Amino acid sequence: MGNDALSAETGTIPDVDFRAVQVSPEFQKLRRTHRSFVFPVLGACLAWYIVYVLLAGYAHDFMSTPVFGSINVAMLLGLAQVVTTFAVTMWYVHFANKHFDPLAEQIRDEVESGVFGTDASASASGVGVTEGGVR
Amino acid sequence: MLHLDAASTSPGDPWLNIAIFGAFVAITMVIVFRASRNNKTASDYYAAGRSFTGGQNGSAIAGDYLSAASFLGIVGAIAVTGYDGFLYSIGFLVAWLVALLLVAELLRNTGKFTMADVLSFRLKQRPVRIAAATTTLVVCFFYLLAQMAGAGGLVSLLLGIGDKLGQSLVITVVGALMILYVLVGGMKGTTWVQIIKAVLLIAGAAVMTVWVLAINGFSFSTLLDNAVATAGTPAILDPGLKYGVSEVAKLDFLSLGLALVLGTAALPHVLMRFYTVPTAKEARKSVVWAIWLIGIFYVFTLVLGYGAAALIGGEKILAAPGGANSAAPLLAFELGGPVLLGLISAIAFATILAVVAGLTITAAASFAHDIYASVVKKGKPAPGAEVKVARRTVVVIGIIAIIGGIGANGQNIAFLVALAFAVAASANLPTIVYSLFWKRFTTQGALWSMYGGLASALILIALSPVVSGTPTSMIPGADFDIVPLSNPGIISIPLAFLLGWLGSVLDKGIESPAKQSEMEVRSLTGIGAEKATHH
Numbered sequence: 001m002g003n004d005a006l007s008a009e010t011g012t013i014p015d016v017d018f019r020a021v022q023v024s025p026e027f028q029k030l031r032r033t034h035r036s037f038v039f040p041v042l043g044a045c046l047a048w049y050i051v052y053v054l055l056a057g058y059a060h061d062f063m064s065t066p067v068f069g070s071i072n073v074a075m076l077l078g079l080a081q082v083v084t085t086f087a088v089t090m091w092y093v094h095f096a097n098k099h100f101d102p103l104a105e106q107i108r109d110e111v112e113s114g115v116f117g118t119d120a121s122a123s124a125s126g127v128g129v130t131e132g133g134v135r
Numbered sequence: 136m137l138h139l140d141a142a143s144t145s146p147g148d149p150w151l152n153i154a155i156f157g158a159f160v161a162i163t164m165v166i167v168f169r170a171s172r173n174n175k176t177a178s179d180y181y182a183a184g185r186s187f188t189g190g191q192n193g194s195a196i197a198g199d200y201l202s203a204a205s206f207l208g209i210v211g212a213i214a215v216t217g218y219d220g221f222l223y224s225i226g227f228l229v230a231w232l233v234a235l236l237l238v239a240e241l242l243r244n245t246g247k248f249t250m251a252d253v254l255s256f257r258l259k260q261r262p263v264r265i266a267a268a269t270t271t272l273v274v275c276f277f278y279l280l281a282q283m284a285g286a287g288g289l290v291s292l293l294l295g296i297g298d299k300l301g302q303s304l305v306i307t308v309v310g311a312l313m314i315l316y317v318l319v320g321g322m323k324g325t326t327w328v329q330i331i332k333a334v335l336l337i338a339g340a341a342v343m344t345v346w347v348l349a350i351n352g353f354s355f356s357t358l359l360d361n362a363v364a365t366a367g368t369p370a371i372l373d374p375g376l377k378y379g380v381s382e383v384a385k386l387d388f389l390s391l392g393l394a395l396v397l398g399t400a401a402l403p404h405v406l407m408r409f410y411t412v413p414t415a416k417e418a419r420k421s422v423v424w425a426i427w428l429i430g431i432f433y434v435f436t437l438v439l440g441y442g443a444a445a446l447i448g449g450e451k452i453l454a455a456p457g458g459a460n461s462a463a464p465l466l467a468f469e470l471g472g473p474v475l476l477g478l479i480s481a482i483a484f485a486t487i488l489a490v491v492a493g494l495t496i497t498a499a500a501s502f503a504h505d506i507y508a509s510v511v512k513k514g515k516p517a518p519g520a521e522v523k524v525a526r527r528t529v530v531v532i533g534i535i536a537i538i539g540g541i542g543a544n545g546q547n548i549a550f551l552v553a554l555a556f557a558v559a560a561s562a563n564l565p566t567i568v569y570s571l572f573w574k575r576f577t578t579q580g581a582l583w584s585m586y587g588g589l590a591s592a593l594i595l596i597a598l599s600p601v602v603s604g605t606p607t608s609m610i611p612g613a614d615f616d617i618v619p620l621s622n623p624g625i626i627s628i629p630l631a632f633l634l635g636w637l638g639s640v641l642d643k644g645i646e647s648p649a650k651q652s653e654m655e656v657r658s659l660t661g662i663g664a665e666k667a668t669h670h
Contacts, residue, residue, distance in 0.1 A: 016662065018653040030659055035572075042236045046396065049229045053392035056222065056374040057385045063218075064373040069356030070363070074218055074374050078437075081225045082430050088232055089426045096240075096419060104415075104660045111662050 020116045021107065030103040037095055045088055052077055148473060152293040155477025160484060164316065166327055189417040191330055193424020196408050198329030200227070200399075200425065201336055201432055202278075202490040203285030203460075206483055208549025209433075210466070211459030213440020215449045217371035219378050220440055222388070223549045224433035226395025230556075231429065234400040235422045241571050241658040243409045243418040249497075250403045251505040254566050257650035258578040261510055266585040268505040270562035271403040273589060274555055275498035276535065278404070279491060281551035283310055283540025286487045288457030288548075292464055293480055297456050303541045310540060314533035317492045317499075318526055325492040326411060332485045337428060339482050340435040343463075346470050347442035358438065361445035371444060383619045391553055394624030398556025401563035404497040415661045442466055459547045491536075499528040542609050546601075553622055554596060561588035561627035565635040571658060573639075577646050580639030588631025595623035 021027050055063055056074060063074035110116065187195065205227065212220025246252040251267035287306035296302055317325070351358040363369050370376050378388035399405060409418045443452065443462040446469045455461040467479035503525035508516040516524075543551055565584045569576040595618050596602065602609050604616030620626070657663055 018656045019649060021656045021660075021662075022652040027656060027660070031655070034659060038236045042232060045229065045232050049225075049396055050392070052225070053222065053389055056218070057378065057388040057392075060373060060375045060379055069354070070359040070372060071356050072372055074372075075437075078218075078221055078225050079434070081229055082434060085229055085232060085426065086430055089235060089423055092236060093419065093423055100659075101416065107656075107660045108662055111660075 016111055017116045021111060024107075024116075026103060026107050026110070030100065030107065033099050033103065037092075037099075041088060041092070045084065048084065049081065052081055149293060149295050151473045152477050152480065155474060156293060156481045156484065159478065159481035160488070166331065187326060187411050189412060189420025190424055191326070192408060192412045192417065193421035194333045194428065195326045195329035195411070196405065196421055196425035197428035197432070198333035198336070198486070198489060199404060199408060199493050200429055201333065201486065202552065203282055203289075203483060203487045204549045204552035205432070205436070206336060206340070206486060207285055207289065207457075207460040207463050208281075208547055208552065209436045210439045210443060211452065211462040212547055212549050213436065214443035214447070214452055214462040214466075215459045216377040217366075217444070218374045219376055219388070220549070221437055222374075222392060223395065223553070224436050226392055227399070228426070228430050228433050230396045230399035231422065231426045233397065234405065235419070235426065238400045238406070238567060238571070239409050239418050239422045240415040242406055242567075243412070243415045244661045244664045245654055245658045246406075246410060248407070248410060248504050249501050250406050250563065250567075251501065251509075254563075254570055254581065257570065257646055257654045258576075258581050263578060263581050263585075264505045264509055266582055267563075267566075268501045270558075270585055270589050271501040271505075272498050272532075273593070274401075274403055274559045274562065275494045275501075275532070276539065277555035277558055278402075278494050278552060279498075279532070279536035280539040280543045281548040281555065282487045282491045282494070283536050284543040284546060284551060285460055285548040286310075286313075286484060286491075287540060287544055288460045289464065289480055289483055289487070291456040292461045293476075295456065299544065302456070302544055306540045306544065307537055310533060310537035313488055313491045314495070314530055316488060317495045317529050317533075325489060325496060328485065328489040329493065332482065332489050333428060335482045336486055337432050337435075339479055340432060340439065343442070343467060343470060343475075343479070344435040344438045347438055347446075347466070350442075350470075351445075355438070358441055358445060362441045365445050365448045371441075371449075386625065387620050387622060390557075390620055390622040390625035393628060394553055394557035394560055394622050397560035397564055397624070397628060398553075401559040401567060402556070403501065403559070403563070404493050407497050407500070408493075415664070439463060439466060446470075458545055495529050495532055495536075496525075498532050499525040502528045546607065546609075550621075554601070557596075557622050557624040557627065558589065558592045560624060561592040561631045563588075564628070565632045569635050569639070570654070574651055575639055575645070576635070577639045577642040577644065579642040579644075580635045580637070583638030584631045584635030587634040588627055591630050592623045592627040595620065595627060599623070 055077065063072065063077070065073045067073060067076060205223075209220060209223045209227075212223060214220070242250075242253050245256055249267070250271060251264045254267045255263040283306055286309045287302050290305045290309055291297070291302045294305070296305060347358065348355070351361060359372055362371055378384045378391075408421070412418050412421055440462070443466040447462070447465050452459060452462045452465060455465060457464075463483065464476055464480050468476040471478075503521050507524045508514065508521045512520075562585050565588065566581045569580065569584070598615060598618045599621050600608060600616045600619065601621050602616070603611075603613040605611070608616075
């Protein structure tokens with residue numbers, strides 16, 4: 001069934017020591033870069049959204065203040081949500097292309113070239129040295 | 136010009152409406168039949184052979200997402216309840232940031248066909264798969280309910296059928312047609328319809344938006360003034376027309392807002408779309424495309440909603456067959472007569488058709504892949520059996536959705552979809568987030584969170600005014616609306632997160648650390664999911 005080269009079957013990929021990859025400095029850097037971007041940015045966006053919903057729910061007088069003609073604060077804040085969503089999307093894509101992809105590709109290449117094989121050969125012990133430096 | 140004096144008649148000539156509408160639906164059907172000729176493997180049927188580009192898939196995601204709820208429901212909600220309806224647009228859009236930043240690429244890298252593939256990756260296969268398949272089926276059911284109700288209302292409007300029995304018949308016929316379509320089309324056919332439909336829907340909405348603005352001298356402010364003049368009250372411009380009447384209603388508004396923003400990243404049929412692209416980078420690209428298309432469309436809904444409020448007026452809309460959901464088609468008729476009405480209705484119908492197809496395939500895939508192939512047959516189904524089971528599931532789900540759709544007939548469909556979002560955010564989101572980002576997460580935590588979130592959301596809905604206690608409830612005669620909230624999100628979502636945490640902390644066993652390593656590495660790097668790069 002399906003294309004085996006592309007399937008992420010739930011079975012383990014046999015000859016990669018994922019534990020070794022996980023503790024490698026390259027992967028730790030990727031994980032750190034990813035989390036330190038995604039969590040704060042998403043947190044800020046959700047906070048801004050919740051503030052908007054709370055204002056719309058509880059600050060009717062403020063939201064009803066006309067700004068241009070009949071266009072009120074509520075309309076402008078709503079459209080501002082759209083604008084920030086677009087802006088964060090573009091920011092994320094830029095950041096991911098620049099910082100996530102090269103790291104991920106580097107790790108994939110190393111795994112494919114057998115740096116992280118499970119047979120406890122020279123390559124695996126080579127990782128063991130760097131392992132102590134992490135965490 | 137507008138024949139709306141008798142509330143139960145159709146605007147324009149029903150036969151002309153139906154002729155234009157029918158011609159359009161026929162064209163889309165032909166495309167699906169042509170596109171689906173080579174549905175051979177399970178991968179073809181569920182994931183379209185992973186053959187779509189980011190741009191194509193992004194348009195398809197937008198097509199999936201801009202369902203009848205977005206078009207008919209939101210335009211209707213704004214036309215009738217004013218600014219409060221706009222929250223749907225904002226919530227549905229901002230929700231995509233959660234999907235983009237937190238789940239899209241990571242899921243693409245770890246899964247295969249269904250959400251359960253990811254959730255059961257490092258936990259115990261059987262119980263987690265069964266739980267994930269259960270929540271998938273329930274979420275799809277709620278979403279289908281809304282689409283069926285929308286389709287019924289739309290066709291009733293075109294045919295001018297005002298009585299409930301006639302509308303129920305319409306829902307049944309439309310539902311049967313949709314089942315047939317999914318059986319033939321599969322994922323590839325569905326994806327093509329989504330792409331075509333997304334383009335047509337956005338183009339149609341753009342034309343109507345420009346038209347509405349042109350009538351009002353290209354001034355949004357003038358449009359708002361006219362909406363106020365028709366409605367007879369300036370409250371239509373301010374938040375609170377629907378949700379400002381009491382403290383409970385305000386809390387309900389917050390609950391709705393929470394469900395909208397957290398639901399998208401947990402909708403099984405949206406998650407499944409990330410699997411139809413070959414790489415994580417394409418998954419990222421598709422979400423970006425989708426966000427642009429969806430965002431622009433939602434800005435149009437603001438103009439269309441107030442346009443309908445100004446040109447037709449909330450009371451007339453509510454009196455038409457289909458209720459609030461008929462605002463967009465009525466506006467089309469007001470602007471461009473029967474031709475535009477026929478076209479816009481046909482696009483809306485194609486929207487519903489394609490969304491129903493996508494949902495039914497997701498539900499069927501979940502049942503056939505997660506329960507039949509993985510649990511019943513222990514991962515070794517007979518050749519071809521999985522797809523056969525999937526097709527049978529489609530029929531069963533379709534019938535259940537038709538019955539539910541008849542029950543939900545007349546409810547605002549954006550509101551109904553928001554219930555699906557609340558169920559998804561409660562039952563699925565905590566487990567998705569925990570299994571991707573929290574090492575200590577265990578099977579017990581997943582099961583508590585999924586079943587707890589699902590049960591609490593369902594019980595709260597069952598005891599809410601949606602089901603009983605008010606004249607617009609599904610069972611208007613009964614009265615067991617103990618919970619005043621019509622959207623359960625504010626209670627059930629935090630509860631599900633809490634249960635996931637509690638279940639894991641109290642779990643004495645720990646999950647396989649090797650699997651955790653593998654999942655984390657694969658989700659971030661794409662090892663095993665990306666094509667090998669040969670140097």
